[in-house]
């Protein structure tokens with residue numbers, strides 16, 4: 766049985782425990798790669814029982830890749846909506862917000878922005 770890369774439109778075969786082929790995996794940003802491994806449970810590809818948290822992150826990865834040329838905004842949006850649906854399901858299941866782990870860098874950048882505004886404000 767073949768198992769294809771989950772990137773939209775990609776036809777490359779990959780081992781079932783891998784989400785993407787090597788080029789698509791390397792095109793995925795590090796924060797999302799880490800999140801995938803955080804949510805991955807050994808053997809889920811055999812049991813066919815990935816968690817809602819995993820699926821939320823997985824759809825988010827596919828959505829981000831679909832945004833890139835020659836991607837399609839419609840396709841990216843569709844996956845983003847699926848990601849949001851799985852995220853909601855995970856929270857309803859009491860598994861917490863799977864996207865929370867993605868926020869660390871954003872918060873850090875927001876902190877830097879605030880600092881920049883503060884410094885700018887002092888100057889003016």
Ligand SMILES: [Zn+2]
Nearest residue numbers: 770775786789
């Ligand atoms: Zn691929």
